[in-house]
Amino acid sequence: MHDIAIARQPIFDRHLETVAYELRYGPFGRAIASDDEEAGRFLATLLDIGFATLVGTRLAIIAFPVTFVLETLPQLVATLPAEQLVLVIDSTIAHDPAYRQVLARLASRGCQLLLDLDVTQPVPVAVADVDIVRLRLPPVCDRSQRSGTLDRWLAERLADLAPYRAGGLRVLLSDVQEFSTYSRARDRGVDLFQGDFLFRPIPIRGKRQPVSSAALTLLARLHDPAVDFDEVERLVAQDVNLTYKLLKLVNSVWFARRTRIESLRQALLVLGLRNVATWVTVLVLAGIERKPVELVRTALVRARMCELLAGALGVWPRESAFLVGLLSLLDAALDLPLADALAALPLAHEIEAALLERSGELGQVLEVVLAYEMGEWGAIPHLALPRSLLIDAYIDALAFATEALQALDFVS
Numbered sequence: 001m002h003d004i005a006i007a008r009q010p011i012f013d014r015h016l017e018t019v020a021y022e023l024r025y026g027p028f029g030r031a032i033a034s035d036d037e038e039a040g041r042f043l044a045t046l047l048d049i050g051f052a053t054l055v056g057t058r059l060a061i062i063a064f065p066v067t068f069v070l071e072t073l074p075q076l077v078a079t080l081p082a083e084q085l086v087l088v089i090d091s092t093i094a095h096d097p098a099y100r101q102v103l104a105r106l107a108s109r110g111c112q113l114l115l116d117l118d119v120t121q122p123v124p125v126a127v128a129d130v131d132i133v134r135l136r137l138p139p140v141c142d143r144s145q146r147s148g149t150l151d152r153w154l155a156e157r158l159a160d161l162a163p164y165r166a167g168g169l170r171v172l173l174s175d176v177q178e179f180s181t182y183s184r185a186r187d188r189g190v191d192l193f194q195g196d197f198l199f200r201p202i203p204i205r206g207k208r209q210p211v212s213s214a215a216l217t218l219l220a221r222l223h224d225p226a227v228d229f230d231e232v233e234r235l236v237a238q239d240v241n242l243t244y245k246l247l248k249l250v251n252s253v254w255f256a257r258r259t260r261i262e263s264l265r266q267a268l269l270v271l272g273l274r275n276v277a278t279w280v281t282v283l284v285l286a287g288i289e290r291k292p293v294e295l296v297r298t299a300l301v302r303a304r305m306c307e308l309l310a311g312a313l314g315v316w317p318r319e320s321a322f323l324v325g326l327l328s329l330l331d332a333a334l335d336l337p338l339a340d341a342l343a344a345l346p347l348a349h350e351i352e353a354a355l356l357e358r359s360g361e362l363g364q365v366l367e368v369v370l371a372y373e374m375g376e377w378g379a380i381p382h383l384a385l386p387r388s389l390l391i392d393a394y395i396d397a398l399a400f401a402t403e404a405l406q407a408l409d410f411v412s
Contacts, residue, residue, distance in 0.1 A: 020059035063088035082110035094126035304397035
């Protein structure tokens with residue numbers, strides 16, 4: 001049981017590969033005496049959970065209090081995978097000799113350093129000592145109709161940083177909410193990106209359909225309560241790649257079977273019709289071109305956390321809660337408004353209401369999961385559950401998503 005909440009936000013490179021996560025933490029359920037104590041509890045939780053569960057082999061960006069960095073972190077860094085650690089340094093005391101000396105020691109152990117720059121803040125001398133500079137996007141720049149404003153602002157900031165980039169400095173642009181903003185910033189030389197731009201539908205001119213009609217028909221039939229086993233077998237058998245993926249899934253260590261499953265019929269019997277519909281949905285989402293794996297990973301984290309919380313509350317079938325979490329990103333996957341994306345699927349009214357209106361018990365569970373994911377722990381609606389259970393459910397969901405992607409033969 002843990003009492004420090006931890007959430008993560010992905011950092012993408014220019015090719016939309018996830019290269020890091022920013023880890024956010026905070027007290028959850030009871031007051032903590034000081035920021036340093038909170039940081040210490042976070043590190044203890046991090047070591048208990050393991051870096052691999054939270055970030056895999058990627059970088060972990062973390063902001064610690066100044067006093068914790070000065071007095072405690074140097075003694076603890078030996079217990080951490082320093083080569084994965086990116087420390088957010090406090091720009092207000094970046095010139096302090098004692099602070100810079102400690103940062104230099106941590107860097108010598110393998111830690112990287114990240115400096116946040118305000119919108120118009122002059123580039124400080126400390127930039128020469130860091131690996132990443134994070135530029136926070138002004139809200140006025142994150143709109144397609146303000147592209148000229150974005151171009152001018154970026155040109156000025158990148159020109160200021162140009163002398164340092166020759167030495168390997170990378171530029172991270174945060175608070176990116178629109179895909180068009182990512183595209184323009186990438187074309188102008190920004191290296192890394194942070195924000196919700198991949199978890200929203202991308203406005204598209206014309207009628208590009210990211211999923212084939214056959215795939216949508218398959219999903220519609222699989223989610224129809226009236227579908228029978230023979231029809232499911234016939235529909236799935238028409239897609240060789242889908243059959244292969246399902247066979248790989250049921251033969252993975254996840255199911256821990258002693259005998260190998262050789263036929264599609266056996267695989268469907270092992271999974272059951274309801275789970276077949278769920279996993280085919282995952283495979284269709286993962287197969288959409290131009291969408292990064294992180295989108296599916298996030299959908300799986302939401303799905304598993306919804307399932308665990310619904311199970312603890314005793315509401316609805318757990319499978320329905322899982323489906324609510326999984327489909328919560330269908331709009332971003334298909335680049336359609338969520339109502340339009342769901343229209344093709346014969347879903348129960350309670351599931352649609354949870355997704356579109358956040359109503360009902362399933363809607364409340366989804367609302368809790370989304371608030372936790374965003375690190376908005378103070379805004380989490382009340383549930384008749386221990387707060388520590390939410391933390392444990394999130395950690396379980398991270399591990400679940402990693403294992404699921406591996407079992408389905410996707411890079412994780």
